[in-house]
Amino acid sequence: MDISSFLNSTELDTMDKQPLYLQIASLIADKIQKQILPSGTKLPPERELADLFAVSRTTAINAYRKLEQQGMVWTKAGSGTYVTQGRDDKALTEVPWPQLFTAYPLNPLASILRDLVSTPTPGTLSLGAGMPDPALYPLETFTELYNCNIGRVSPGDFGHIPTEGYNPLRMAIAAMLSEKGIPASTENILTLSGSQQGLYLLSKVLLEPGDYVVMESPTFIGAIQVFQAAGARVLSLPCSEKLSLELLEDFLIRYRPKLLYILPTYQNPTGRVMPENERQDLIKLAKRHRLVIVEDDPYSDLHYGEQPPQALKALDSYGGVVYLGTFSKILFPGLRTGYLAGPPVLINRLALEKQYIDLHSNNIAQWLVTMFLNEEKLAEHLTTVRREYKKRRDTMAKALQRLCANDIEFTIPGGGFYFWCKLIKSGTSQRLLQEAAKNGISFVPGEAFHTVPTLDKEFRLCFTTHNEEVLLEGVQRLAKTLTQITKTNKENDSAPSSVRPII
Numbered sequence: 001m002d003i004s005s006f007l008n009s010t011e012l013d014t015m016d017k018q019p020l021y022l023q024i025a026s027l028i029a030d031k032i033q034k035q036i037l038p039s040g041t042k043l044p045p046e047r048e049l050a051d052l053f054a055v056s057r058t059t060a061i062n063a064y065r066k067l068e069q070q071g072m073v074w075t076k077a078g079s080g081t082y083v084t085q086g087r088d089d090k091a092l093t094e095v096p097w098p099q100l101f102t103a104y105p106l107n108p109l110a111s112i113l114r115d116l117v118s119t120p121t122p123g124t125l126s127l128g129a130g131m132p133d134p135a136l137y138p139l140e141t142f143t144e145l146y147n148c149n150i151g152r153v154s155p156g157d158f159g160h161i162p163t164e165g166y167n168p169l170r171m172a173i174a175a176m177l178s179e180k181g182i183p184a185s186t187e188n189i190l191t192l193s194g195s196q197q198g199l200y201l202l203s204k205v206l207l208e209p210g211d212y213v214v215m216e217s218p219t220f221i222g223a224i225q226v227f228q229a230a231g232a233r234v235l236s237l238p239c240s241e242k243l244s245l246e247l248l249e250d251f252l253i254r255y256r257p258k259l260l261y262i263l264p265t266y267q268n269p270t271g272r273v274m275p276e277n278e279r280q281d282l283i284k285l286a287k288r289h290r291l292v293i294v295e296d297d298p299y300s301d302l303h304y305g306e307q308p309p310q311a312l313k314a315l316d317s318y319g320g321v322v323y324l325g326t327f328s329k330i331l332f333p334g335l336r337t338g339y340l341a342g343p344p345v346l347i348n349r350l351a352l353e354k355q356y357i358d359l360h361s362n363n364i365a366q367w368l369v370t371m372f373l374n375e376e377k378l379a380e381h382l383t384t385v386r387r388e389y390k391k392r393r394d395t396m397a398k399a400l401q402r403l404c405a406n407d408i409e410f411t412i413p414g415g416g417f418y419f420w421c422k423l424i425k426s427g428t429s430q431r432l433l434q435e436a437a438k439n440g441i442s443f444v445p446g447e448a449f450h451t452v453p454t455l456d457k458e459f460r461l462c463f464t465t466h467n468e469e470v471l472l473e474g475v476q477r478l479a480k481t482l483t484q485i486t487k488t489n490k491e492n493d494s495a496p497s498s499v500r501p502i503i
């Protein structure tokens with residue numbers, strides 16, 4: 001059924017106080033209730049719905065999320081959005097799952113991100129997801145380690161192990177951290193099914209609804225989501241340039257936040273590195289206020305020139321820094337192996353909480369990573385990926401400079417995965433994303449990383465997933481989109497504008 005015909009004559013009331021997404025949701029809900037859209041009807045894709053009502057894709061996504069919360073529609077991954085509620089027998093006998101769900105945070109950009117990561121449109125080149133290049137995963141080494149050692153494993157090692165983690169891996173991680181100036185022993189380490197799990201566990205054991213947390217803005221979206229889902233109130237610390245310790249101190253005095261979440265090295269998304277003296281000043285301030293700092297550090301091993309300063313955890317003189325690490329970016333994300341370093345009292349409490357969700361992380365992955373570390377394969381692998389990613393970063397920097405410099409600003413990151421770009425002319429990054437999709441290129445709009453609304457001028461490009469040739473093609477598609485937008489803007493600027501009454 002072409003449902004566009006039921007909707008396309010409907011105009012939204014821009015003077016209405018009700019947000020546009022709610023207006024669209026109630027229009028569709030009305031058609032569903034009147035059986036004009038019977039149960040099972042496939043609704044238009046988000047992009048088409050946005051075009052139908054001449055609204056942004058975010059507004060269309062919000063409208064569908066609202067209907068989903070009301071149990072009127074459901075989304076089938078990779079297929080589309082369907083009407084669930086009708087007055088036919090099926091609707092009356094089936095379990096109304098969406099109506100049973102607990103409330104969840106409505107973040108339309110999170111769903112854009114999920115789309116970018118999980119279902120790339122065929123032909124679209126994605127610079128969105130923050131992923132290492134699969135061609136560089138050290139799979140041969142892993143196969144060799146597996147084949148050489150599987151005969152020596154006691155089958156018991158693949159039974160249940162302590163929730164805190166596979167002990168040889170905890171020891172290997174403690175040794176690795178000690179080498180980086182972070183004194184640690186086995187009892188300080190909890191292995192995780194990815195560092196994202198560490199964020200979740202920390203939110204479960206430290207946060208109650210209404211608690212304050214301080215976060216850089218922009219910052220890692222996975223952390224924003226976890227803390228918001230815990231009901232925390234986020235205090236934003238702008239971080240594109242120097243971190244304002246004065247503002248942080250003001251937050252500490254005024255709100256007594258439970259923790260500060262921070263990415264001091266090759267920050268996601270800005271690529272910023274906190275200088276040594278700023279790190280020391282932050283630790284001094286945190287010590288004075290006995291502030292818990294959650295230091296997330298997935299990228300510090302990926303430096304393409306100078307080594308970054310030591311981790312905050314290495315400067316921790318008051319036992320307040322909790323350190324999160326992961327093998328997702330330096331090896332590969334499917335290992336789902338990360339770790340947390342902190343005081344034993346915290347490790348024990350987190351392990352109790354972890355038991356509720358997965359008993360312990362996957363033994364085989366932990367066993368393989370242990371051998372990778374103990375047989376000193378990591379240094380060699382890091383040399384390879386650093387060399388390759390440095391070339392990619394340089395290629396992308398040159399291409400952006402050559403083709404996009406009239407439209408965007410960026411700084412060249414010293415490490416990590418990302419270019420953080422800023423539009424210097426009119427237009428928003430979400431509009432750019434919509435237009436870029438037509439030219440087969442995608443990225444993450446900056447709004448997704450902010451804890452407060454912004455002018456929506458920024459966006460993030462990942463330079464590690466694809467080889468240089470593909471990156472060049474990506475920048476060309478981006479440049480083409482920017483030129484098209486500039487041209488349309490000029491045409492619009494020269495068109496006579498209508499006079500609106502001032503009310």
Ligand SMILES: Cc1ncc(COP(=O)(O)O)c(C=O)c1O
Pocket residue numbers: 130193194195196197220222263268296298325326327328333337338
């Ligand atoms: C800053 C940051 N923290 C944590 C994670 C999650 O990593 P993991 O795969 O270990 O869960 C990511 C992944 O993108 C990240 O960028």
